[in-house]
Amino acid sequence: MDEISSGLSEVECDILVIGGGTAGPMAAYKARKKNPDAKVILLEKANVKRSGAISMGMDGLNNAVIPGYSTPEQYTKEITIANDGICDQDAVYRYAKECYSIIEELDKFGIRFQKDENGEFDVKKVHHIGTYVLPMPNGDTVKKALYRQLRRARVMISNRFMATRLLTGKNGRIAGAISVNTRTSEFLVIKAKAVIMCTGAAGRLGLPTSGYMFGTYENPTNSGEGYTMAYHAGAKLANLECFQINPLIKDYNGPACAYVAGPLGGYTANANNERFIECDYWSGQMMQEFHNELLSGKGPVFLKLNHLHQDTADHIEEILHTVERPSRGRFHEGRNTKYSETMIEMHISEIGFCSGHSASGVFVDDNARTTIDGLYAAGDMASVPHNYMLGAFTNGAIAGEHAIDYVKDMEFDEIDQGEVAKEQERILAPTKREDGIPPNQIEFKIRRLVNDYLQPPKVDKKYELCQSRLAEVREDMEQNMMVRDAHELMRATEASSILDCADMAAHASLYRKESRWGLYHNRVDYPERDDENWKCHVLLSKQDGVMTCEKRDVKPYIIPINEDEKDAYNNQRVQAQA
Amino acid sequence: MPIANSPTTVPVVVDEKKCIADKGCTVCVDVCPLDVLRISEMTGKAYMKYDECWYCMPCEADCPTDAVTVNIPYLLR
Numbered sequence: 179m180d181e182i183s184s185g186l187s188e189v190e191c192d193i194l195v196i197g198g199g200t201a202g203p204m205a206a207y208k209a210r211k212k213n214p215d216a217k218v219i220l221l222e223k224a225n226v227k228r229s230g231a232i233s234m235g236m237d238g239l240n241n242a243v244i245p246g247y248s249t250p251e252q253y254t255k256e257i258t259i260a261n262d263g264i265c266d267q268d269a270v271y272r273y274a275k276e277c278y279s280i281i282e283e284l285d286k287f288g289i290r291f292q293k294d295e296n297g298e299f300d301v302k303k304v305h306h307i308g309t310y311v312l313p314m315p316n317g318d319t320v321k322k323a324l325y326r327q328l329r330r331a332r333v334m335i336s337n338r339f340m341a342t343r344l345l346t347g348k349n350g351r352i353a354g355a356i357s358v359n360t361r362t363s364e365f366l367v368i369k370a371k372a373v374i375m376c377t378g379a380a381g382r383l384g385l386p387t388s389g390y391m392f393g394t395y396e397n398p399t400n401s402g403e404g405y406t407m408a409y410h411a412g413a414k415l416a417n418l419e420c421f422q423i424n425p426l427i428k429d430y431n432g433p434a435c436a437y438v439a440g441p442l443g444g445y446t447a448n449a450n451n452e453r454f455i456e457c458d459y460w461s462g463q464m465m466q467e468f469h470n471e472l473l474s475g476k477g478p479v480f481l482k483l484n485h486l487h488q489d490t491a492d493h494i495e496e497i498l499h500t501v502e503r504p505s506r507g508r509f510h511e512g513r514n515t516k517y518s519e520t521m522i523e524m525h526i527s528e529i530g531f532c533s534g535h536s537a538s539g540v541f542v543d544d545n546a547r548t549t550i551d552g553l554y555a556a557g558d559m560a561s562v563p564h565n566y567m568l569g570a571f572t573n574g575a576i577a578g579e580h581a582i583d584y585v586k587d588m589e590f591d592e593i594d595q596g597e598v599a600k601e602q603e604r605i606l607a608p609t610k611r612e613d614g615i616p617p618n619q620i621e622f623k624i625r626r627l628v629n630d631y632l633q634p635p636k637v638d639k640k641y642e643l644c645q646s647r648l649a650e651v652r653e654d655m656e657q658n659m660m661v662r663d664a665h666e667l668m669r670a671t672e673a674s675s676i677l678d679c680a681d682m683a684a685h686a687s688l689y690r691k692e693s694r695w696g697l698y699h700n701r702v703d704y705p706e707r708d709d710e711n712w713k714c715h716v717l718l719s720k721q722d723g724v725m726t727c728e729k730r731d732v733k734p735y736i737i738p739i740n741e742d743e744k745d746a747y748n749n750q751r752v753q754a755q756a
Numbered sequence: 757m758p759i760a761n762s763p764t765t766v767p768v769v770v771d772e773k774k775c776i777a778d779k780g781c782t783v784c785v786d787v788c789p790l791d792v793l794r795i796s797e798m799t800g801k802a803y804m805k806y807d808e809c810w811y812c813m814p815c816e817a818d819c820p821t822d823a824v825t826v827n828i829p830y831l832l833r
Contacts (some may be wrong), residue, residue, distance in 0.1 A: 228787040388832035
């Protein structure tokens with residue numbers, strides 16, 4: 179295994195789904211359910227059984243809109259405010275209306291959600307305004323339950339193939355994708371009438387402070403290929419300057435507090451044991467206060483549970499140490515930290531792109547369509563803001579059901595074999611060199627530069643320096659990167675995605691000349707939010723081979739936001755009591 | 757420039773007495789999202805070939821003989 183072999187095969191399908199994590203399986207499943215005669219291929223870089231952000235499981239739904247607890251209108255309003263007004267509400271509103279039926283369906287798959295003594299869903303309040311958090315006591319079963327459904331629906335699964343470029347046809351429609359086997363380096367060209375991209379976040383963009391390259395918040399296999407492929411195919415990407423930055427346990431990449439510990443009385447505190455933010459729901463505004471506190475002399479910041487009853491603290495510990503990130507218990511054991519006894523030090527994560535938590539994604543409409551005909555995107559990589567795991571499921575379903583209708587009576591668009599040959603040459607270049615720089619060093623350097631220069635607060639001069647340093651690394655990568663086996667070739671290809679994402683992060687950030695979304699786009703040279711000029715999307719795309727940004731109006735709101743509500747998320751700091 | 761091999765201590769440990777990879781089992785290798793485990797040609801047992809671990813634990817949880825232990829990588833311990 180891992181020897182570099184040559185080879186190229188070609189297959190055809192109606193719908194190609196790229197990425198077997200959360201949104202991808204749901205898209206493939208829904209497409210096959212709606213048309214059992216359609217040929218649907220689910221392509222996955224690892225193995226669908228345990229791939230993607232929810233590899234091991236999930237502690238809960240962060241954004242469940244459940245009748246009796248919240249309404250689609252209220253949720254749409256909350257997300258619009260949380261995302262500082264930059265929100266095409268139709269996609270969020272559609273998600274909010276349809277997510278409950280997805281919850282019921284997941285429940286039937288065997289993924290059970292917490293219910294109270296009356297058999298009602300036990301929804302908790304964590305957000306600033308509404309109530310949307312639903313715990314999943316057997317959240318460790320998600321991937322297994324999904325896999326069962328994929329087998330039942332007889333979706334064709336191709337594991338160990340990493341898509342590297344999309345193919346567009348002579349008519350400008352999507353025509354398929356090129357992929358490379360991660361263990362043999364053989365190529366597979368998949369011709370398709372529609373392609374649904376579900377490749378997750380760009381989670382390996384910044385470098386964790388521990389220096390361990392794979393200790394990222396996101397599953398590090400999510401290295402941003404979806405963003406890169408969409409860019410090179412000519413699709414538009416939205417609001418990439420709205421970075422993902424999360425509050426985490428210091429040195430450990432588990433989420434800290436809000437969704438599990440918050441409803442049971444845990445909170446974020448400073449070194450004086452004081453609460454300093456009103457609401458632990460993750461937003462850029464909340465992260466800005468977190469950042470301020472870290473620098474204020476009252477830091478560091480802690481997850482505080484040691485005021486709770488021993489049983490409550492133990493209960494939280496049990497959830498956090500078993501379901502989503504079970505190695506967390508081992509981390510605390512090694513540090514001799516118990517939640518019932520000591521406050522747990524927290525810190526800020528590395529930066530990334532992820533609309534699941536913020537809003538940086540490939541631009542999609544309320545049918546999960548990108549700006550390329552026949553190309554869809556769903557989950558963490560698509561631009562529906564704050565959409566989390568349930569958003570990946572729901573928008574994946576929307577994409578699958580729309581695409582299956584789209585491909586009816588559709589012909590294959592003709593692919594350009596020259597493109598295929600060119601891509602093969604690009605991917606295999608590092609295998610042809612006897613000597614050179616290994617991909618881990620190229621990647622480390624890119625990500626170290628991202629930390630040094632792109633991590634907010636964003637400073638113009640630093641961003642410009644970063645762009646020229648990244649250009650030097652690009653030259654090294656293109657001229658000198660060298661790999662010894664197929665596994666390293668996967669890492670080399672990922673390094674090129676990471677570099678593209680770093681370039682996009684810098685370019686989009688410099689274009690938006692204001693500050694917005696708290697820490698996510700805190701621009702020191704333009705410190706104020708400027709609604710007059712910048713209450714719009716920033717769309718980045720490749721125009722005549724050049725990275726370009728443009729403004730796009732936010733669609734008129736379906737759910738109006740009152741003047742006195744629109745800044746609710748800007749008032750995060752606990753006010754002094756009179 | 758020539759390539760050196762820098763040593764690194766890896767987080768995933770396989771108990772070779774319990775591992776049944778030599779009987780054809782490949783569960784841990786299959787489920788790793790980073791694809792960092794391999795079966796050794798010398799011993800026939802699973803081992804961590806690449807130090808690129810998310811310490812997510814499917815390899816340990818899904819192992820049919822409890823042969824796999826995931827430790828926290830030293831750098832963040």
